[in-house]
Amino acid sequence: MLTKRIIPCLDIKNGRTVKGVNFVNLRDAGDPVELAKLYSENGADELVFLDISATEERRKTLTKLVHDVAEQINIPFTVGGGISSIEDVDMLLKNGADKVSINSSAVKRPDLIDELSNTYGNQCIVVAIDAKLIGDEWIVHLIGGKEPTSINLFDWAIEVEKRGAGEILFTSMNNDGSKEGFANNALARLSNCVNIPVIASGGAGNISHFIDVFKKGKADAALAASVFHFKEIGIKTLKKELRQQAISVRL
Amino acid sequence: MRVAIIDYGAGNVKSLEFAFKRLGVNSSLTSNSEDIISADKVIFPGVGEASSAMRKLKLTGLDTLIPELKQPVLGICLGMQLLCNFSEENDTKGLGVFDVDVVKFSKQVKVPQIGWNTIYNLRSELFDGINNNEFMYLVHSYFVPKLDTAIALSDYEEAYTTALKKDNFYGVQFHPEKSSNAGEKLLKNFIEL
Numbered sequence: 261m262l263t264k265r266i267i268p269c270l271d272i273k274n275g276r277t278v279k280g281v282n283f284v285n286l287r288d289a290g291d292p293v294e295l296a297k298l299y300s301e302n303g304a305d306e307l308v309f310l311d312i313s314a315t316e317e318r319r320k321t322l323t324k325l326v327h328d329v330a331e332q333i334n335i336p337f338t339v340g341g342g343i344s345s346i347e348d349v350d351m352l353l354k355n356g357a358d359k360v361s362i363n364s365s366a367v368k369r370p371d372l373i374d375e376l377s378n379t380y381g382n383q384c385i386v387v388a389i390d391a392k393l394i395g396d397e398w399i400v401h402l403i404g405g406k407e408p409t410s411i412n413l414f415d416w417a418i419e420v421e422k423r424g425a426g427e428i429l430f431t432s433m434n435n436d437g438s439k440e441g442f443a444n445n446a447l448a449r450l451s452n453c454v455n456i457p458v459i460a461s462g463g464a465g466n467i468s469h470f471i472d473v474f475k476k477g478k479a480d481a482a483l484a485a486s487v488f489h490f491k492e493i494g495i496k497t498l499k500k501e502l503r504q505q506a507i508s509v510r511l
Numbered sequence: 512m513r514v515a516i517i518d519y520g521a522g523n524v525k526s527l528e529f530a531f532k533r534l535g536v537n538s539s540l541t542s543n544s545e546d547i548i549s550a551d552k553v554i555f556p557g558v559g560e561a562s563s564a565m566r567k568l569k570l571t572g573l574d575t576l577i578p579e580l581k582q583p584v585l586g587i588c589l590g591m592q593l594l595c596n597f598s599e600e601n602d603t604k605g606l607g608v609f610d611v612d613v614v615k616f617s618k619q620v621k622v623p624q625i626g627w628n629t630i631y632n633l634r635s636e637l638f639d640g641i642n643n644n645e646f647m648y649l650v651h652s653y654f655v656p657k658l659d660t661a662i663a664l665s666d667y668e669e670a671y672t673t674a675l676k677k678d679n680f681y682g683v684q685f686h687p688e689k690s691s692n693a694g695e696k697l698l699k700n701f702i703e704l
Contacts, residue, residue, distance in 0.1 A: 261666055262628045263646065300691070305627055331529045336648055336689045356525040358650075358689065381559035383623050383650040384523070426623055426650075455618055457625050480621065510627040510646040 263508045264474050265305040265481035266495055267459065268488040270295055271312045272322060272341070277489065278312070293328050299488070300333040303495045305510060307333070308361065308429070308483060311341030312404060323355050330356020338386055344369075349376055353384065361386040361429060364402040367409060367416070370423060377424025386459075387425040389416060391446075392433035398446055405433045413446065414453050421454045428454060429483065431461040439465025439487070447477035459483050467493060467501050474507045512702060514538035515550035517577070517590075519567045524556045527587075530688040530695060536702055544576050552702060553580055557589025561600035561613075561653070564589055568606075578606050583704045584680050591675070591682030592653060600653050608680045611672075613653045620668045623652040628665045630673050630685070635662035637674070637681055637700050645693045647673070647685035654684065 270277045270292050277292050296307055309329070311322060326339055339352050340361030349360050366373050366387055376385050390405045391398045391413040398413035417428055430450055432443035442463045451458045457480035460473045464484035473479045487493045499509040516527050518540040531538035538554075539546070547553060555577060557564055568574040577584070577594075586594045595605045598613035605613070616622045627646040630638075649665070655672040657664060663674035665684070674683045681701065687694035 262624060262626050262649075265626050327525075330526055331532070334530065334533070334689065334691050334695060336650075336686070353523045354525060356523060356529060358523050358526070378560070383625070383652070384558065427625060455621055456623070457621050481626070 261508050263305070263510045264479070264502070265459075266303075266470070266498060266509070267306045267308055267481055267483040268295075268299045268304050268495070269308040269310060269461070269483050269485045270489075271310050271485060272325065273312060275322060275325060292325060293332060295489070296329045296333050296337070299495065300335045303499060303511070304335065304488075306335060306481070307337040309337060309339045309341075310361070311339075323351055326352055326357050327355040340386070340388060344372065346375060346379055349380065353380065359384040359386050359426070361388045363388040363390065366420065367400060367402055367411065370419065373420055373423040373425055377426075382424045382426035382456075385425050386427045386429050387420040388429040388431065389413060389420075390431045390433055393443075393446070401433055405431075405436070414450065417450055417454050421456050425456060427457045427459060429459040429461055432463060435463030436461070438463050441465065441469040442473040442477050442479070442482070444472055444477035447473065447479050451478035451480075457481065464493075467498055470498060470502060471505050471507065474502070475505075512536055512552070513550050514552045514554060514702070515547045516540050516554045516556060517547060517573065518542045519564065519571065519573060523558055527554060527556055527688045530698055531702075534695065534699055534702065542571055542573065544572065547573075547576065548580070550582065552582060552704070553584045555584055555586040555590035555594070557587065557591075557593060558650075559589060561589060561592060561598045561603040561605075564593060565603050565605070568593070574606060578608050581679060583701065585701050586680070586682040587688075588651060588684060588686060591684055592655070594680060594682050595655060598653060609655075609675055609677055609682060611655055611658060611675075613655055615653050616668050623650055624667050625650050627690075628667065628673075628685075630663045630665055632661065632664045635674070635676055635681070636704065637676075637683075637697055638663065639700050641693050641696055641700075647683075647687070647690040647694060649673075649685045651684060655682075
């Protein structure tokens with residue numbers, strides 16, 4: 261039986277792991293390669309590395325870091341941040357990344373999704389979507405959530421699936437950093453309107469939030485950062501509790 | 512011991528090289544026919560789309576070389592699927608080692624299947640020391656239906672063949688190089704065949 265995935269996210273800036281509260285106020289949470297190894301040994305199902313400064317500062321993702329991580333860990337990982345061309349993706353995959361995540365660059369030029377998917381297959385293309393509930397509509401945001409667009413979250417999700425995304429990583433800007441739980445209503449709706457896996461992000465604060473995101477939010481995977489980095493939740497403890505709640509996980 | 516990882520421009524093969532390095536085994540990425548024929552073991556990897564992968568194999572003549580190999584060959588993911596007769600993915604004719612057609616998951620389930628799934632009915636030395644219902648990492652939209660000759664099964668939309676064998680050819684749908692310690696054990700078993 262396919263299991264639900266638990267994915268620690270390592271936000272990277274200047275080669276170090278950082279995690280912001282509502283994407284601002286960055287705190288240092290350690291060395292990414294060491295953290296990756298630790299998470300892999302402690303039962304993480306996958307890892308995501310996000311160069312959070314990349315889009316804004318137009319920096320290319322840390323190729324050497326990808327190489328070093330791939331050399332040391334034996335679980336899959338995704339790399340995102342500042343990816344805007346086939347050349348970027350080629351370099352990351354060649355250095356050991358399993359998947360790449362694209363965000364603002366896909367909104368600005370949707371054909372990028374088709375190009376990447378046709379070249380590498382949809383299984384390695386994750387489209388990340390940051391969205392915020394404004395009034396009663398979920399609006400897609402760019403540049404780490406700083407710049408609103410006029411695009412509706414669900415319309416965009418359907419389009420990225422059609423264009424060849426293999427997975428959607430949805431971050432709710434309203435929930436991110438709040439530690440008050442995931443955006444389960446929006447997630448459940450998202451999961452129903454596409455037929456590709458949905459990774460939930462933003463709002464994890466305690467174990468019951470993870471139970472809810474799988475049961476109510478219908479997510480295929482849940483991503484979190486600070487609760488793992490600051491050891492507020494242990495991945496093994498979390499998975500045992502999920503299994504107790506009849507949610508299938510790898511233990 | 513020398514392992515040849517067939518290089519035909521398919522996605523992330525670096526991880527396979529790293530996996531063998533962690534096992535202390537010398538491996539090399541190569542498309543050179545002499546290197547492949549003379550290797551002790553051959554890995555036929557594959558990530559991506561079937562018809563474009565077949566085109567790349569044909570360009571280099573690897574499509575005729577691979578089915579003739581005599582040493583143990585392990586096809587991984589798309590590599591396994593290309594060893595079959597035919598794939599529904601853009602109606603692609605395969606290498607015909609495994610006498611079966613590859614079909615697509617229906618819309619009853621999320622496609623691609625991405626994540627960790629259990630493997631069971633393990634029937635090969637490839638799985639020595641690996642428990643029934645062990646978890647392996649999978650990423651795929653197409654699959655080999657359940658066969659009597661399967662050496663491992665998984666369940667998604669239905670029970671399907673997640674590993675198979677014929678003579679010196681082995682195929683696994685999952686990614687052993689990404690399947691934590693159990694995956695590394697499988698690669699070690701393959702090396703020791």
